Amino acid sequence: MWSNHINYHGGMRTHQLVLRWIESQLSDGELTVGGRLPAERTLAEQLGVSRTSVREAIRILEAMGVVRAGVGSGPEAGTVVISDPTAALGSALRLHVATQHLPVADIVETRVLLESWAAARARADAPELEEAATLLDEMDAVGRGSQQADRFLALDVRFHLALADAAGNAVVSAMMGSLRESIQGYAGKLTANLPDWGATASRLQAEHRDILAAIKMDDGARAARLVAAHIEGYYREAGVRHPATD
Amino acid sequence: MWSNHINYHGGMRTHQLVLRWIESQLSDGELTVGGRLPAERTLAEQLGVSRTSVREAIRILEAMGVVRAGVGSGPEAGTVVISDPTAALGSALRLHVATQHLPVADIVETRVLLESWAAARARADAPELEEAATLLDEMDAVGRGSQQADRFLALDVRFHLALADAAGNAVVSAMMGSLRESIQGYAGKLTANLPDWGATASRLQAEHRDILAAIKMDDGARAARLVAAHIEGYYREAGVRHPATD
DNA sequence: AGTCACGCTGTGGTCTAACCACACTGTAAG
DNA sequence: CTTACAGTGTGGTTAGACCACAGCGTGACT
Numbered sequence: 001m002w003s004n005h006i007n008y009h010g011g012m013r014t015h016q017l018v019l020r021w022i023e024s025q026l027s028d029g030e031l032t033v034g035g036r037l038p039a040e041r042t043l044a045e046q047l048g049v050s051r052t053s054v055r056e057a058i059r060i061l062e063a064m065g066v067v068r069a070g071v072g073s074g075p076e077a078g079t080v081v082i083s084d085p086t087a088a089l090g091s092a093l094r095l096h097v098a099t100q101h102l103p104v105a106d107i108v109e110t111r112v113l114l115e116s117w118a119a120a121r122a123r124a125d126a127p128e129l130e131e132a133a134t135l136l137d138e139m140d141a142v143g144r145g146s147q148q149a150d151r152f153l154a155l156d157v158r159f160h161l162a163l164a165d166a167a168g169n170a171v172v173s174a175m176m177g178s179l180r181e182s183i184q185g186y187a188g189k190l191t192a193n194l195p196d197w198g199a200t201a202s203r204l205q206a207e208h209r210d211i212l213a214a215i216k217m218d219d220g221a222r223a224a225r226l227v228a229a230h231i232e233g234y235y236r237e238a239g240v241r242h243p244a245t246d
Numbered sequence: 247m248w249s250n251h252i253n254y255h256g257g258m259r260t261h262q263l264v265l266r267w268i269e270s271q272l273s274d275g276e277l278t279v280g281g282r283l284p285a286e287r288t289l290a291e292q293l294g295v296s297r298t299s300v301r302e303a304i305r306i307l308e309a310m311g312v313v314r315a316g317v318g319s320g321p322e323a324g325t326v327v328i329s330d331p332t333a334a335l336g337s338a339l340r341l342h343v344a345t346q347h348l349p350v351a352d353i354v355e356t357r358v359l360l361e362s363w364a365a366a367r368a369r370a371d372a373p374e375l376e377e378a379a380t381l382l383d384e385m386d387a388v389g390r391g392s393q394q395a396d397r398f399l400a401l402d403v404r405f406h407l408a409l410a411d412a413a414g415n416a417v418v419s420a421m422m423g424s425l426r427e428s429i430q431g432y433a434g435k436l437t438a439n440l441p442d443w444g445a446t447a448s449r450l451q452a453e454h455r456d457i458l459a460a461i462k463m464d465d466g467a468r469a470a471r472l473v474a475a476h477i478e479g480y481y482r483e484a485g486v487r488h489p490a491t492d
Numbered sequence: 493a494g495t496c497a498c499g500c501t502g503t504g505g506t507c508t509a510a511c512c513a514c515a516c517t518g519t520a521a522g
Numbered sequence: 523c524t525t526a527c528a529g530t531g532t533g534g535t536t537a538g539a540c541c542a543c544a545g546c547g548t549g550a551c552t
Contacts, residue, residue, distance in 0.1 A: 015505095023344055032345070052505095053505090058533095060309040070514095073531060073532060074532095076515085077514085078531095079533080094269075096311075106418070286504065287502095295535085298537090299536085317505070317542070318503060319501080319545040319546080320503095320545050323503055325503090
């Protein structure tokens with residue numbers, strides 16, 4: 001006797017069937033960024049599965065940064081295809097850091113690796129560098145009190161991401177962003193270890209300007225060196241602990 | 247009047263509440279790799295949410311490579327905590343490649359970057375190098391017919407992963423694996439473009455041995471150069487399109 | 493006493509049907 | 523012409539039911 005269910009997916013779970021269908025629609029270009037998935041109830045009927053299974057698939061895609069679900073009606077509503085690889089990689093890394101199977105030190109090391117490469121690779125005339133310069137000015141405008149550290153760090157993230165974008169590799173940019181996101185809470189807490197946040201912030205700013213200048217002068221090797229020293233210096237000063245010592 | 251629901255999550259969707267709870271359990275060490283989550287029904291009751299919401303959260307964690315769900319009873323059953331960052335990053339990258347917002351050329355470039363670094367960083371006495379050597383012997387044993395290309399490539403993946411592991415950075419290893427996984431189907435199809443698979447395979451093997459020898463002689467710089475040439479050479483021969491030409 | 497069969501139990505997997513909040517849309521009242 | 527409001531379609535959530543699966547215990551039979 002076969003399965004008493006009408007639908008048999010060959011051992012594949014139902015939501016995976018939905019996932020595969022959506023992924024094929026993406027590959028075939030039937031679904032593109034900005035496009036909208038059929039409504040959950042419609043899709044369920046089309047594929048002959050329950051709405052529950054459709055929803056599980058959509059949840060996964062949402063976690064992967066591939067779709068965004070919005071209630072109501074209008075342009076913001078429905079399940080629309082986006083492309084936010086950073087979100088996906090970021091939460092994945094964060095979760096695995098939580099399981100303590102991805103040491104923070106390894107993340108920092110990888111960040112240095114990717115970011116040095118990006119600095120060396122960035123084109124001197126990349127438009128992202130203008131944005132980076134603007135961000136530096138904004139960071140100067142932020143107060144130097146430890147209360148403003150979070151605000152400074154938020155701008156700092158955007159500055160470093162702008163540099164990564166200037167290298168023109170979407171994968172490296174996404175990975176950079178995700179690394180940064182995965183240890184964001186960690187980095188925030190580190191400021192408490194600093195003896196004088198104001199002094200550190202000023203030093204970081206000076207280094208930022210050196211890095212930007214090196215890139216604009218097309219001295220990629222120097223930019224890479226400076227970036228590596230910049231990142232490693234910060235974590236050393238703030239005292240990264242290896243998780244094994246907890 | 248507030249919400250007529252008893253439970254109010256502050257705008258947070260219910261499954262995110264569950265996710266946050268599980269993540270905090272992981273961070274606090276209450277849940278560790280190998281441990282098991284409470285049964286779905288139990289967890290639902292404990293957190294005061296429906297089983298559906300619990301399941302949506304678990305689906306996400308499963309997609310992230312943080313848990314594995316198994317039916318039945320016994321040691322293989324239940325939802326157990328694992329740690330497979332590669333799976334998460336891999337499917338995320340694959341999906342975004344499907345949306346055509348992550349050019350394959352960028353993935354290859356990133357792979358070269360990470361893999362050169364790993365080759366330069368690998369310790370000459372790393373135990374993973376022994377496994378790598380064994381894999382090379384197995385690859386020699388594989389026939390050179392184009393039918394065996396998939397088998398050869400499967401071993402090739404493991405060889406490159408072994409090299410990455412020898413560098414001792416879990417994040418880089420995971421990213422490497424995920425990059426390779428995300429374009430696995432792509433790489434397989436590329437073999438059809440090659441004029442003579444047997445000749446290419448033999449050349450790849452020669453390069454593999456050169457790389458391994460360089461690492462064992464602690465000549466990291468040379469190993470990095472060889473790895474970069476090895477990867478770029480293969481994709482050039484098989485004909486990857488540069489994204490800028492699209 | 494030993495062995496085998498079978499039902500019990502607890503697990504995740506799936507489905508149905510209902511209700512909610514939300515945001516736009518059209519229409520009717522002013 | 524403007525405004526108020528019911529209608530409609532979206533995702534969000536829940537309760538309850540049933541399924542297949544795998545191990546475990548108990549009973550019957552040898």
